[in-house]
Amino acid sequence: MYATPFLDIPALNGASGTVQLPGSKSISNRVLLLAALASGTTTIHDLLDSDDTRVMLDALAALGCVIGRDGTTVKLEGLGGALRSTSASLFLGNAGTAMRPLTAALALLGGEFELKGVPRMHERPIGDLVDALTQLGCRIDYLGNPGYPPLAIHPVAIDTLQLDAPIRVRGDVSSQFLTALLLALPLAARRDIVIDVVGELISKPYIEITLNLLARFGIAVRRDGWQRFTIPAGSQYRSPGEIHVEADASSASYFIALGAIANGSGIRIEGVGAESIQGDIRFIDAARQMGARIDSGPNWLSISRDAWPLKAIDIDANHIPDAAMTLAVMALYADGPSTLRNIASWRVKETDRIDAMANELAKLGATVEAGPDFIRVHPLPAGAWQAASIRTYDDHRVAMCFSLAAFNPDGKPVRILEPHCVAKTFPEYFETLFSVARTVEVPVICVDGPTASGKGTLTIEVARRLGYHYLDSGSLYRVTGIALRRAGLAPDAEHEARIAEIAHALPLCFSEGKVLLAGEDVSDAIRTEAAGMDASRVSTLPGVRTALVDLQRSFRKLPGLVADGRDMGTVIFPDAKLKVFLTASAEHRAERRHKQLISKGISTTLDSLRADLEARDLRDSSRSVAPLKPAQDARLLDNSHQTVEQSVGQVLHWWQEIQPFKAS
Ligand SMILES: Nc1ncnc2c1ncn2[C@@H]1O[C@H](COP(=O)(O)OP(=O)(O)O)[C@@H](O)[C@H]1O
Numbered sequence: 127m128y129a130t131p132f133l134d135i136p137a138l139n140g141a142s143g144t145v146q147l148p149g150s151k152s153i154s155n156r157v158l159l160l161a162a163l164a165s166g167t168t169t170i171h172d173l174l175d176s177d178d179t180r181v182m183l184d185a186l187a188a189l190g191c192v193i194g195r196d197g198t199t200v201k202l203e204g205l206g207g208a209l210r211s212t213s214a215s216l217f218l219g220n221a222g223t224a225m226r227p228l229t230a231a232l233a234l235l236g237g238e239f240e241l242k243g244v245p246r247m248h249e250r251p252i253g254d255l256v257d258a259l260t261q262l263g264c265r266i267d268y269l270g271n272p273g274y275p276p277l278a279i280h281p282v283a284i285d286t287l288q289l290d291a292p293i294r295v296r297g298d299v300s301s302q303f304l305t306a307l308l309l310a311l312p313l314a315a316r317r318d319i320v321i322d323v324v325g326e327l328i329s330k331p332y333i334e335i336t337l338n339l340l341a342r343f344g345i346a347v348r349r350d351g352w353q354r355f356t357i358p359a360g361s362q363y364r365s366p367g368e369i370h371v372e373a374d375a376s377s378a379s380y381f382i383a384l385g386a387i388a389n390g391s392g393i394r395i396e397g398v399g400a401e402s403i404q405g406d407i408r409f410i411d412a413a414r415q416m417g418a419r420i421d422s423g424p425n426w427l428s429i430s431r432d433a434w435p436l437k438a439i440d441i442d443a444n445h446i447p448d449a450a451m452t453l454a455v456m457a458l459y460a461d462g463p464s465t466l467r468n469i470a471s472w473r474v475k476e477t478d479r480i481d482a483m484a485n486e487l488a489k490l491g492a493t494v495e496a497g498p499d500f501i502r503v504h505p506l507p508a509g510a511w512q513a514a515s516i517r518t519y520d521d522h523r524v525a526m527c528f529s530l531a532a533f534n535p536d537g538k539p540v541r542i543l544e545p546h547c548v549a550k551t552f553p554e555y556f557e558t559l560f561s562v563a564r565t566v567e568v569p570v571i572c573v574d575g576p577t578a579s580g581k582g583t584l585t586i587e588v589a590r591r592l593g594y595h596y597l598d599s600g601s602l603y604r605v606t607g608i609a610l611r612r613a614g615l616a617p618d619a620e621h622e623a624r625i626a627e628i629a630h631a632l633p634l635c636f637s638e639g640k641v642l643l644a645g646e647d648v649s650d651a652i653r654t655e656a657a658g659m660d661a662s663r664v665s666t667l668p669g670v671r672t673a674l675v676d677l678q679r680s681f682r683k684l685p686g687l688v689a690d691g692r693d694m695g696t697v698i699f700p701d702a703k704l705k706v707f708l709t710a711s712a713e714h715r716a717e718r719r720h721k722q723l724i725s726k727g728i729s730t731t732l733d734s735l736r737a738d739l740e741a742r743d744l745r746d747s748s749r750s751v752a753p754l755k756p757a758q759d760a761r762l763l764d765n766s767h768q769t770v771e772q773s774v775g776q777v778l779h780w781w782q783e784i785q786p787f788k789a790s
């Protein structure tokens with residue numbers, strides 16, 4: 127996940143490959159609640175691991191469920207209708223799929239509970255659900271604004287509930303109110319319980335998921351059209367034992383769109399197929415209408431670009447409210463204006479999504495019309511795209527769908543602010559996108575300079591702030607030094623050919639900040655001064671330098687790279703957009719290295735270090751191949767009198783200066 131304040135996605139021009147998507151949020155949270163209400167143990171496979179499922183799991187644990195976890199498999203011992211903990215204060219983040227059903231279940235289970243969430247959750251309506259529950263005799267108070275969380279739930283005796291008359295619930299604001307009642311009311315099914323929907327029910331496919339999963343847990347709800355639902359007397363939750371969660375069809379929408387937009391041999395999605403029980407799978411119909419070629423099997427989808435530009439669309443998107451946001455970005459690549467209708471529910475989601483989409487699409491240069499329940503997006507012709515910093519409003523879907531704007535024909539990058547909001551449903555979204563996307567040019571920042579000038583420190587920090595990859599090219603020479611010693615060689619010219627062979631085939635792996643050579647952790651061994659000396663000597667051998675070129679270039683991956691070394695800007699990445707030549711006086715450098723080594727418990731003297739350092743400087747700058755010198759277009763940075771933070775700030779400032787978007 128990118129925990130950076132922003133993520134710059136360079137202009138993308140193609141995509142091909144296979145993606146495995148995380149489990150569906152809607153299915154995951156419903157299954158968790160049903161498993162908790164049932165008796166017996168349920169093993170849930172492929173459960174989504176995200177903010178919204180985490181708050182649900184935490185809440186269930188607070189209620190006394192015993193939960194075991196092994197990767198994406200969760201074992202949950204159900205409560206069998208009896209709470210183990212009859213009072214709790216539950217924090218439910220911004221998860222509507224936790225807040226609504228838990229409100230209903232806890233109102234019936236009998237106990238004192240407080241349910242709250244993030245500020246936005248306290249702006250998301252719940253009054254219609256609370257009204258339906260209070261009709262029955264449940265006792266619920268608003269702790270803040272009437273009609274909205276936070277809530278206080280008080281106990282009632284289940285046999286005092288009034289279940290004779292149909293329970294009326296509004297269906298035209300959020301289908302989650304009905305889902306909440308359907309999931310929870312089997313707790314009270316001593317007689318048939320009838321629920322009548324008031325108003326036109328929206329997002330019907332989500333109700334189908336609810337009914338489908340209830341059936342898996344032994345509850346056969348009868349349905350008369352979409353107005354009346356009956357939970358049969360005597361209904362009891364029965365754990366199915368094992369259950370698999372499908373991949374998230376809403377998350378699939380971004381990759382379906384990707385296949386439709388990007389050049390390449392197509393995208394294959396594993397984990398969900400056209401027969402999915404999730405309503406958002408119907409996004410494939412809309413994508414086909416816009417010109418995508420889509421094939422499907424029981425558990426996979428395969429998408430490729432067909433019509434181009436895409437065909438404009440005018441649809442009622444009420445049945446796919448979440449996935450439809452993706453259509454709004456696809457519309458930029460269409461042959462005319464596209465209209466998404468009947469989407470009033472967008473206004474009460476994680477943010478007001480109609481306003482959010484309209485504002486951010488406009489930043490790209492698009493003309494957008496919006497009303498209470500529709501949005502119309504005009505396509506953006508080549509030449510009209512603007513590089514934009516996209517605000518994401520703490521809404522994962524805004525962040526994900528705007529990444530698709532990076533395929534614009536004008537080669538403009540897209541900046542996504544607060545990209546970590548994708549953690550709500552798809553923490554690895556951007557990594558997954560980058561695993562299949564292609565760009566004309568992955569941005570690179572080079573930091574070259576003499577030993578102990580602070581290159582490593584600066585490079586790691588700049589890479590961290592930008593969410594970029596990091597190349598410590600010196601470590602490759604250091605590892606080569608270790609490998610040749612192990613082969614019984616000295617770092618001399620007479621062994622150049624053998625050493626070059628070794629360098630070419632280094633069994634090297636970088637994992638979790640460690641450097642592994644043939645599986646052995648050599649992270650500390652390569653940092654000794656002796657290893658540094660060997661590296662310095664081996665790096666003068668032209669054959670070795672050539673042998674390491676491809677390996678170094680292979681680090682250039684989306685979304686970008688910061689590379690530390692001696693010849694990054696001159697030889698390895700001559701086309702880098704920013705090259706920094708970092709220096710400090712020999713005196714400062716010797717002092718810094720001294721401190722660094724002492725702090726690691728390695729004893730050494732300042733004098734010997736300074737002599738080593740000057741010898742290394744000389745060898746670096748006088749060797750015949752790739753000598754240490756600033757690239758012609760490098761910016762010089764002498765950090766003798768700077769703190770690390772000042773150097774980092776300077777480089778980030780230079781980087782921002784050459785970006786096409788305004789400061790965020
Ligand atoms: N601008 C700076 N001011 C003071 N100390 C610094 C600065 N930059 C780096 N250092 C310190 O100098 C030491 C050497 O830095 P390092 O990044 O290992 O250098 P290099 O990679 O160039 O050999 C580190 O302990 C680091 O904290």
Ligand SMILES: Nc1ccn([C@@H]2O[C@H](COP(=O)(O)OP(=O)(O)O)[C@@H](O)[C@H]2O)c(=O)n1
Pocket residue numbers: 576577578579599600601603604658661662663665666690691692693694742746
């Ligand atoms: N791109 C690079 C990186 C390092 N090197 C050499 O490899 C040695 C080790 O590099 P390093 O960056 O880990 O070490 P420092 O000397 O900066 O501490 C340096 O002394 C350089 O001579 C190089 O020649 N070219």
